[in-house]
Amino acid sequence: PAPVTSATAGAPPPVTSADAPVTVRVLPAPPVPARTGAANGSVLSVVLEVIGERTGYPVDMIEPDLDLEADLSVDSIKRAEIAGELATRLGLTTTGDTDTGIEELTKARTAASIAALVAGVRGEVAGPGPAADAGAGPMEDGVATAEPVVVAPGRLVMREFDLEPARPSTAADQLAGRRFLLLGHGPVAEALTVRLTALGAHAVTAEEPPAGAEFDGLVHLVAPDSPPVLPDVYPAYRQVLAGGPRWVLAAGAAAGLRGFFRSVAREYPDTVARVVEHSPGTAPEDLAADLVAELTAPDREPVVLRSPGARRGLRMTEEGLGLLGSTGAGPAGDGAAEATALGLDSTSVVLLVGGARGITARFAATLAAASRCRIELFGRTALTEGEEDPAVAAAHSAGELRSALIAGGLRVPAEIERTIGRIQAEREVRATLRRLTALGSEVRYRAVDALDGDAVRRAVKEIHAEHGRLDGVVYAAGVIEDKLIAEKSPASYDRVFRTKVDGARELLDAVGDLPDGPRFAVLFGSIAATLGNRGQSDYAAANDALESLGARWAASGPGRRGLTVHWGPWAPTGDGNHGMVTPELMRHYAGRGIQLIDPEEGTGSLLRELAWGPAADTAVVYTASGW
Structure with missing residues (x-):
């Protein structure tokens, strides 16, 4: 998962913790x-x-x-x-x-x-x-130059809370003369058009924004039975937002819209950006009346849940797992008790997609140390044959590799950067394989593109046929291409969203076809989904959409735990891997007072969550303080 990165000018609001962190470490500041x-x-x-x-x-x-x-x-x-x-x-x-x-x-x-x-x-x-x-x-x-502080993460869940009623007493004054674009047709569009017209506003109904037209407000009407709206609707939002509208609303629940609107609200503070979800069966007239009220509501909640007589928002609330879930039950907190509770032992098989690098590899090591289970890894990095050139092999940091490659004759920076990325990725994968083997687990790595559904299904079936079981899966693939909406192309948005969401869907569909599928599926998300973040509207939406996939998978069979974990930023894992927290990003976080998740505590927290967490919690947030 990618931490919330530099595209932001302002940090999300802080998250406070009622309990003191279990451990606190201070990393030396990266060299300047x-x-x-x-x-x-x-x-x-x-x-x-x-x-x-x-x-x-x-x-x-x-x-x-x-x-x-x-x-x-x-x-x-x-x-x-x-x-x-x-x-x-x-x-x-x-x-x-x-x-x-x-x-x-x-x-x-x-x-x-x-x-x-x-x-x-x-x-x-x-x-x-x-x-x-x-x-x-x-x-x-x-x-x-502040030193990053590394702590055990707190556990938070999104819970509903009451909002003030939205009373449109001033609607006529605020809406008269305004132009609204209603994306979508049907009874709700008709009822909303009548109400807006009665208030002196002008409403245009269309399936996409007219070229060159500007509007004071956009209301996107999501049909209850509509296919996924993101990423396809992104160009329409981008076009309307370019005109600086006063209102941008979505009416209806759709995977990813919550995370998207949380980010829109941060990028466009002068625009009322809100997704409004109604309880099933709400009449079109009532829905239209509520939407007019939301246009004039005094608060700026980006997600509003509507039901008869109630208007509610969502916020992160700290909830622990009790004594056992907070400290574990094994000797020295080694995870053995959690592994036993999950039914994991040396005969078990766990598949991690995107799991040969970064924090997912660290979690694989936690599983191996706790249970010595069989570890299967899928990743995009293809491992090359043969030994590295001696000059390259002697280089360790990115700077040293850059110098070695330049000395070796490479002169095109883009080619040098691609080569550095490939070398570092291969080294990290090989180091992960050595570490898991040393911990006592059998391990196999396959270069599999998570978006290649046929390849994923084929590999999953082979694993199940060979071992006769697949006990759990962890999905952590994804890319980030941070840019503000005004600068982000639809192609980039599509790439970020689909890499995360379509890949997770392919994996869950593949394991869902097995005669005896896994007992748990963990999807790695990001705190950007729950708080929104400038420059990450695509990434926030994609990670938010994971919640729908995980919850649907969990409900599709008995005894399944589908869990989306939205992570805050992690500290480097200490094995030469910085993950997505580069030295520059660490300095940035330290300067803003944002603490980082201790890798050991983070992976231990996930293992405890799987063992002791309530099955009803299909999405949780683990993050350090400062958010």
Whole structure:
């Protein structure tokens, strides 16, 4: 799962814990690249120098028009660091109402475009240097130097709470003269059109937004029996949001809409963004009346649940598992009691998809240590034959690999970054296999694309035929391509959403066809789904959609636990793997006071959840504080 990343300008609201963390560790702050001093010469020269320092590339290899993200693997956190360093060296103002220029620097995609923007703002009065964001720790050359705090995660669940009634007493004043687009047809659209017209508003009903038209409000009417609406409806939302509407509502429950609207609400604070879900059987007239009331409701809840006489929201609430679930029952908390409660032993078989790397691999190790069960791993990384070149084999960090590859003759940054990613992925997979074997588990890795339904079904059937059983599955595949909605293409949205959701669906369908399927299925989600996050509307929606898949699978047979776990950000696992928490992201979190999940405590928490958690809780959140 991807943590909430840099595309955000503001952190989600904090989550408080009633109980003190079990353990607290402080990681040393990742090293900050040394500053070479302000450069003389053109703005572009300074920009190239700073990018070179932050990426490890010689300046002569950084073409001005290279795409920072696609060619140099510069994520949004690193772009923010580059912008901060440029502000320091060039004396750009970063405080008060003049932040816009600096913010634009973080969005620029090439060195040339950064240089052009700098030239546009360089005439401002120079300040003493870039100021840290509110709540950030000490800064050195624009980089937060606070030390990340690593803790045991708290367990939270989404629970309903009462909202103030929405009384549309001022509806006529607020809606008169406004233009609304109603996506969808039928009795609800007709009833809503009548009500809006009576209030002096103008309503247009269509299946997609008319080209070039702007509206004050969008109401997306989701039919109860409609197929999944995301990601297909995303282009319509993007088009309407580009016009800065006052209202964007969805009426009806659909997989992923909650996470999507939570993120829309964060990206568009001046827009009332809300998905409204009604109890089944609500009459069209009543539904239309409620929607008009929601347009004028005083609160900004992104998810509202409607039933006769009630209006409710959802919020994360901390709920423990009791003494046994909090501490475990095995010697030194080794997970043996939990494994026994789950029926796992050395004859059991557990499949992890996306499980040979990152935190999923860490959970595989927890399973192996607790039960010595058979571990089957699916991943996208194909393992190559033969030994690494000695010069490459001697390189460990990304920087060392970059230097070795450059010394070996590679000169195209995009190719170098792809090669580094492949080498690191292969190394991590091999290290996982060695570790699981050392813990006493039989383990096998297969390069399987989770989106290839035929390949997934074939591999699952082979595993079941060979062992006569499959006791549990864990799904953790996914990609992130963080961008604000205004900048995110439908193709990118589709790719992020489908990789997560379609892959999970393929796996659950495959194990559902087995004569004796698994007792538990765990889907790895993200806290972005429950809180929303700027720049992650696709990822938040996809992880939210996992809840529907897991709950449906659990209800499809007796004795099944379908569980979606929405994780907060994890600390590096300590085995050379940073997962998705890069050193830049760790500094960013530390500067914002966001704590990270201790890997050992995180995997132990999941094992306890599976063993002792209520089967009725089909989705939980595990996160450290600071959110």
